[in-house]
Amino acid sequence: MNSKFFRGVHPPDMKKSSNAAPIEAIEVQAGMNFFIPLTQHTGIPARPVVKKGQIVRTGELIAEAAGFISANIHSPVNGVINAADVFADYPMNTRAQAISLTASDNQNTDFVPLKEDLLVNTVKAAGIVGMGGAMFPSHIKLSPQKKPDILIVNGAECEPYLTCDHRLMLERTPELIRGALTIKESLKLKRVIMGTEANKADAVNALRTTGQNRIEVISLPVKYPQGGERQLIKSITGKEVPEGKLPVDVGVIVHNVSTVLAVHDAVYMHKPLTHRVVTVTGGVKKPKNILAPIGMPISCLIDACGGPDGDIEKVVLGGPMTGICAHSLNIPVYKGLNGIVVYLKDAVKRKTPSPRPCIRCARCVRACPAGLSPVTLENFAAKEMYKELAVWKLMDCIECGACNYVCPSFRHLKNIFRLSKKKIAVTAAEGKNGG
Template sequence: MKTFKGGIHPPEEKQLVKDNPIVDFPLSSRYHVLVQQHLGAPAKPVVKAGDEVRKGQVLSEPLGFVSVPVHAPTSGRVKEIGRIVHPVTGLLAPCVVIDADGRDEWAEGLPMERDPFAMSRDELLDAIKTAGVVGMGGATFPTHVKLSPPKDKTIDTFIVNGAECEPYLSSDHRLMLEQPERVLKGAGVVMKILGLDRATIAIEANKPDAIKLMREKAPAEIQVEALKVKYPQGAEKQLINALTGREVPSGGLPMDVGAVVQNAGTCAAVWDACARGIPLIERITSVTGRGIVQPKNIRVRVGTLLREVIEFSGGLNGAAKIIFGGPMMGIAQFTQDIAIMKGTSGVLVLREEDTNITDYSACISCGRCVEACPMGLIPSTLSKLGEKGMWQKAKENNLLDCVECGSCTYVSPANRPIVHFVKHLKALSRAASAKK
C-alpha cells in the first residue's frame, strides 16, 4: 500500500466518534464571527452595530487577492464589532457579534441554482472567492488562490485529500460516507478549473466503508486510492509523495511538482459555492475525546461558541485539555469563550490520562525524531536552536520546510516540545522580515 518515508503510528482513537452520524447543531441566539479566519491578508468588516443582516450576507470584505470574506451564519442584528480570543493566536481579534432573530432567513438571491459546468474558469474562481472558501483541513488557505497557479506552473495532478490522518477526528470520514456526491461534484468542479480530466481521492485504509462507497459512486475519471495508515499521511507533501513519488523541493510548493491537493470538505464547499452560491457558513466538526460526555459529529455554524458545543455534547467529563483540531497539530485552548471557525475540523477534549503535561529535559541525541520526521529534517538540531532563539541558523537547517506535524515531539523520550520550538523560531524569522 502506498505511503511516504518517516512518520509515526499514534493510537487512532477514532472509534469514539467515527460511527456517529452527523447531527445538526441547533440555531444559537448569538454568534461571534471572527473576521480573520484564513491565512493571508486581513478582511475588513462592512457592517456596523445595529445593522440587520441575513444568512449568507457578507460581513467582511477581503483586502487583497490572498484574502476572503466572512458571512452571516444566520439572520439577525449586528450587536457590535467586538473582540474575542482567536483560537489560533490566543490573542483578542475582531469579530462580528450577531444576535439571531430566529427566522434564519437567507440573503436575497440565496441559495441559487446554477450549473457550474456551464460556467467559465474565472466565474468559478470568483464564486469560490465570493463564498469565502478556504482549506477546511485546518490550513485555511484561500481556495481560489490555490486553484490559480502561475502560468509557468503546469498542473497535471489533482488529489482530493480524504486521508484524515489525525487521531480521533472523523469529520471528513462522515462527510464522505453521508454526502459523497457533494465531495465528488466539487472535485469535478476543481478538475474543470485546473483543466484536468482525472483526479485521485486518497483515503487512509482505516476507512474501508468510505473507500468502498467512494469507489461505487465516483465517475471513471476519479480514482480512489487506499493509503497505508500512518501519520502524517494527510499532509500535502506526504500525500503527493505517496501517490506520485514526487518530492516537493525544499522551500517549494505542491504546484512546483505539478500537483494541487484539496481537502474533501473543501471540495464539498466548492460545490456549494459554485452550484448554489452558498457561502462557507457551516462545517462538520468532530467533538470527541474521553473528556466529553457524548462524542458527536456535528454540522455547526461558524461563529458558534465552544461553550455551547460542549453543552450540546453532554458537557465535560474529567477534562484536562481542550484542543481545536486533532491531538497532533491542534491548538490547546484556555477558554470556552472562543468560536468555531471555517478550519475547525475537531474539538478534542482529553482527560489527564490521555495527555502528557510534564516537563521536558535535555536532548539525549537518540535520533528517534530524525527517523520520524517525514520531511527529512533533523528536529533535534532545530529544537536546540529553538532554545537559543537562533532562527537564522535554523533557517540554514531547513526550518521553513517543517510542516509542524508534531511527529518529532511525539517520539521524543526527553519529552521535548520540538514543534513549539520550531513555531517560535518561525515567528522570530517572520518578525525579523517584517522589521526589515
C-alpha cells in the same frame, strides 16, 4: 505508484468514538450570540460591511475580502448585528476582531444565494478557505500561476480523533465527487485522485462505487502525517515538492474534503461558506460530528454532545497532534476548525513530564516526515545559530509534532522550532524593510 512518504509516526487513531456518528445539524436558538472573527483565513483580515442594528439573513455578506489573500465572510444565521468591531476570544493571539450578532427567532434553511458563475469567482465570493486547518483562501489555489495536471482531494484525516472528513466522504459522496470533477473541468486537469487512509475503508468503498472510473481512489497506510500536503503528494505521486516550491510546481493541487464540498455547495447550491462539520469528541458524553454555523461558541457544541463527562482539563481545537488549546469556551466555530477534543481532569493521569536530557536516540530523526534532524536543529536553535539552522533546513519543518510525539526525553522540539522560525521570519521582514 503507491509509494510512501518516509518516516512519520503511528499514534493510536482514537476515531472509533465518533466515526459511526452521522453528521448532525445543531439547532440555533433565538437570542444566541455569535462572534464571527474577521481573520478566519491566512492573509489580510476581512473588512466588515454591516452596521450595528442591521438585520442580516443567512448567507448575507457581512465582511468582504480586503485584498488578494483574504476571504469573504457571511452571516451564518438570520439575525441582528450587535457590533462590527468587537473583540472575540480566538485561539490564535487569544483575541480577534469580530462581528457580533444575535440570532433572531425566524431560523430556516434558506440563505442568500451567491451570484457569481465562474468557479474561481464563486469560490472567492463564497469565502472558501482551506478547511483542513490551514485556512488559506481557496480561490488563490484555484487560479494557479502554472497549469497543474492533478487534483488530489485530501481525505487522509491523519490526526487522531477527527472524523468529520470521514463522515462527509460517506454521507456526501456524490457531492464530493461532483465538486472534485468541477474543479477538474474548470482547470482542465488530467486526473482527480482521492487520497484517504486505510482506516476509512467504508469511505473508500463508497467513493469507488459512486465514482466509477471518473476519479481514482487511493487508500494509504495509516500513518501520521499522511495528510500533510507535501507528504500526501509524495505518497500518491511519488514526487517531492522541491524546497521553496509549491505543489503546483510538480503539477499538483491539493484540497481538503470539506473544502471541495464547500466548493460544490457554492457552485451548485450558490451557498456561501457559513457552516462546517466539526468533530466533537474525547471526554464528552456522546461524541458527535456536528454541522455547526460559523461563529457559534464551542461551549454550545460541547453541550450538544451531552456536555463533558467530568471536569474539563483542557480543550484542544483541531487534532491532538497539531491542535491549539482553547483558553475559553466562548471561542466561536471558525472556518478551519475541524475538531474539538475535550480532555478530562482524571483522564490526564499525570502532568506532562518536564524535559530530560537528550539521549541522542535519533527517534526524532526517524519520525520527521520532512527528512530533518530535530535533535541537531534543537541544539542550533537553543544556541540561536541561525546560519546553521538554515543549512539544516529549519524552514522546511512542517510543525507536525512527530518529533515531540516520539521523544523519550519529552523535549519541546516542535515548540522551539516554531519560535525559531518565527524569529527568522521577523528578522527577514525587518531586513527587507530597510532595517
